[in-house]
Amino acid sequence: MTTNEPNVTALPLADQPTAKFPDSYDHYRGSKTPIIIDNGSTTLRFGFSTTPTPHCGPNVITKYKDRRTNRPVLLFGDAVELENNSRSQAKTPWEGDVLLNADALECSLDYAFLRLGIDTESVDHPVFMTERICSPLHSRALTSELLFEQYTVPNVAYCLDAMMSFYWNNRPLQESQQDGLVFSFNSASTSIIPVLGRKGILSHAKRIPWGAMQSADYLLKLVQLKYPTFSTRITTNHANWMYRTFCEFSDDYLAKLRRLKDPLEMQLAGRIVQFPYTATVEVEKTEEELARLAEKRKEQGRKLQEISARVRGEKLLQKENDLAYLTALREERATLGKREWTTKLQSEGFDTDAILDDSIKKLEQALNKARKKEIDGGGGEENVEPPSFPLLDTPDEELDEEQLKEKRKQRLAKAGYEARIRARKEKEREREERAAEEKKEEEERTRDLSGWSQKLRSEHEAAVLKIKDRNRRKAALSDRKSAVAQARMKSIASLANEEKVGRKKRKAGGDDMFGANDDDWAIYRKINIAAPSSDEEDDMAQLQTLEAKLLEHDPSFSTEHTYAAQITKRSALISAFRPSYEEGDTEGRNRVHLNVERWRVPETYFQPSIAGVDSAGLAEVAQMVLAAFSEAEKARLVKNVMVTGGPAQIPGLLPRLHASLRPLLAPEMELNVTAAADPSLDAWHGMAHFANMTDYTKIVVTKAEYDEYGGERVKKWWGGNWNAAV
Structure with missing residues (x-):
């Protein structure tokens, strides 16, 4: 879907996974070339150490049963996006920062080795793999057991991705000059590792429980709160894309909020995400179709008129029959005795002669009205003749009891008639005044x-x-x-x-x-x-x-x-924060406006309390890390502050980090904040470069050592989790 409006970005549709054929294994067969695996929480990067670029793909698997074939299906990486049923069952080898899911890890390794074209029964290549900082030993034991027992690899080595990224970006320097402070932005956490002489001082390293995954979830909650009745279901993948595409850090968050109080500033700072929608297409009818519809409506009107005329005729006939019957009944009064007449009258449902006469009179009036309406075709106003009240001019002495009752009725009827005449005249007067x-x-x-x-x-x-x-x-x-x-x-x-x-x-x-x-x-x-x-x-x-x-x-x-x-x-x-659209504007009602959220979500790295996380921010944690070193060592660290990891590519991070660290240091202390050349791939490149060096053989755990010491066997070295005496 595309849009020509400025400042509007269409939500990218999920690409259908393409067939990925295995690489040729002929060049590496029997070469013992190390296999480099950067086992990330969201992305799996793998390849031989001599290849220029690795293979990359989502580190996610799914297992479900296909309803059509009733067979179990296993999907990995991009193929998980095939259908909703597979996405709902997706899982990764990681639970936060801990490697727990052995089945998912095995599927990831299967995919990596098959994609590299390895067609032998065992993987006869060393494996160099990343792990999280301060990972528990059982996570390493799980991976080692899988590699040695399942794939029978000759040896395994583990490293920290942040250290290898720092090594790759500082390899031209001498080992004694490779000092710095590494900010490693990961999916589930962010770590700060001090490095002196290329050796990570992990005893003083710190980590906050906030990463790209929590940021995307926080953005999703903000959008859901902003649009509680949004027509399209916004998923975590949508939020992750919006976070990576539109969010950025601000040098001064409070000053940015003050500027956004201006509606014009907020409108200019906003970004619009257009979600897919189905436009309602109104089909224009031709003149022939319109004429045919008009003729059809006329025909329906004629049928209704015929039905109405038939019903009126049936009612008129019924009233005439009732009037003829009641008139014949009243004529029988002269031929019957008083008792017989009373019995006859009561059997017909009338208590007195007056009630019978009143019913006949009402029926005559209704019949006359119906005949008049039938003659006029059901339209026009009825010209009702003024009613007569003959008994009102007759003195009461000349009237009997029944006539006195009738006189009172005529007096009330006359009063009602005169009231209606007055109301009609009042309405006419008001109409004339209004006109x-x-x-x-x-x-x-x-x-x-x-x-x-x-x-x-x-x-x-x-x-x-x-x-x-x-x-x-x-x-x-x-x-x-x-x-x-x-x-x-x-x-x-x-x-x-x-x-x-x-x-x-x-x-x-x-x-x-x-x-x-x-x-x-x-x-x-x-x-x-x-x-x-x-x-x-x-x-x-x-x-x-x-x-x-x-x-x-x-x-x-x-x-x-x-x-x-x-x-x-x-x-x-x-209105600038969340513009409203009319009910019929389908395109506008399928839009998400991002403005304050663009800076609020990244600010959580420095103020996790914004998102309800009880943790210090990056500046406070960095201050605690630097406090453990002398002034001379601190000067060596802050002279080379490097950020790495996929989330480090969010715009504005370097100026914000510089503005946060500068007040913590002495004025004469030099501060340089840089980013890795490629925050996403530098760790893999550093691992590949180091695996081709002779020092790599000193850090590996062989199959014999695994058999003797078990999966928790570790070797201390400058790029691993255990680089100090244990």
Whole structure:
């Protein structure tokens, strides 16, 4: 995936592993050329000591059962990225800084020897291998047992990768001049090793439990916290790539944070990672398709109209049948006796004649209304004739009991009819007034658009200010120490006092008159936080009306000026920290913005407490290391400070390390901070160079020594873990 936008980097897709054929073994067959293996936590580097460059690959294996073939599968290195099932089962030979997984180590060695083309039953080559500083003896015993018993190698030697990198970069110097302070940046830790006369003083070496792996995990947590609902799952590999690509050290971290308080600075310092996404493609329809869809909708509308007409006809027929039946029932009243009629009436569900007459009347009205609607085609307003109320003009003396009841009903019906007429006239009057106001406003807008706009903007600003004041008061009520909250408590106390007085008055025969005045109820708005104000909805309606008018007629008033945009818009600093994208912007919602994290994560090397690690930083540890030496030795050490290891390639490390070490030294003491020529491969090159020298044979452990002393057999030398008397 590519992007043409500046400052946007697309997340690289995982490369499919290519077939890697074994090298030709003909040149090395029977040559006893040492095999150099830099057994890193994340990368395995291996090759013969005479080759210019080693083979490199991820030091990870996976074992799982293929669901399609139901067979066990073993993958190593790049092949682990084949599918998710294999990645979930991946593991390395290392657990932090300790070599524990013998199966993974055996798979790594198998891959290395097969890749080098070794086709014999045993590996008839010396093996020169790295190990961690201060590694436990059982880790070395595990490796030695595997090499001697499984592969029957003739001899094995172990070294520290930091020492071999220092040796490779300082080999032109005399041995007595090879002094320095080595900062070894590894995957799971960072070590500081003082070197005097090419010999590592491991008794004064220090290590902090922080490396590239912890930094990548910390960056992943920061990104997950920043984007809790990110559409794509961000993995550790993604975080590791972002850490190596975008992070850098700062000379002064606090000063950098102060500069980033400026939204413009933060925006310029940000880096955008574009994650893959699937864009929604809207297919444009042709005119023929649009015409066909319109005809289809018309056909559906006609079918619905036919169904509605059929239903109305069925209901109309049902009502006519019911009316004919009830009319015939009422005509039977003249032919039946009173008792028979009462029995007949009750059997039909009517208690009195009035109820029957009222049902017939309602049915006639409904039938007339339905017929009218059927004639008009279901549209238009019905011209209802004014109802008549004949009994209202007749005196009560001339009416019997049933007619008096009917007269009361007609009086209520007349009152309701007159109320509806008044409401209709009131609505017409309001409509006319509204039309007149709109006409007047339109004339004013036509005559002076800027003045009209300024007037509405002032009203809009006043309405927004009123709503903000109300919201500010609600927020202040949540703080019990605020003046508004204290005033509320005083109001509650006053009400309680009045309540007591009211009870005494009631006992004495007095009346509680609270609520007789409408102003009494305003007190509840002051003491009830959750209850909305009675005019709050009116203010919002007025605000929306003003905004609609301004958006329609004022070109300088956009959606960004509306109250909704103001309350949803965050501060400029937060917007620069994490820009927000609209709901339909799929590309923007699949982006990760890195700004403060670019310097915060590397700063953990100097301040591990930022990430919650109880450890001293590199500057403090370096101060403790240098404190163990005399001033003369300290001057020799700091004159050649070298950083090595893959994480040492993070930009800005050398200036930051120099700025951290300079205050710890005397002003006249010379300080030089340099990086290895190739922090990732210099250790392997140093091992290959030393393995071709005659001194290499003095540090190896042979098969005979292994058989006699066991896998924990060690030899002290300047590049190993045991370079002092044991």
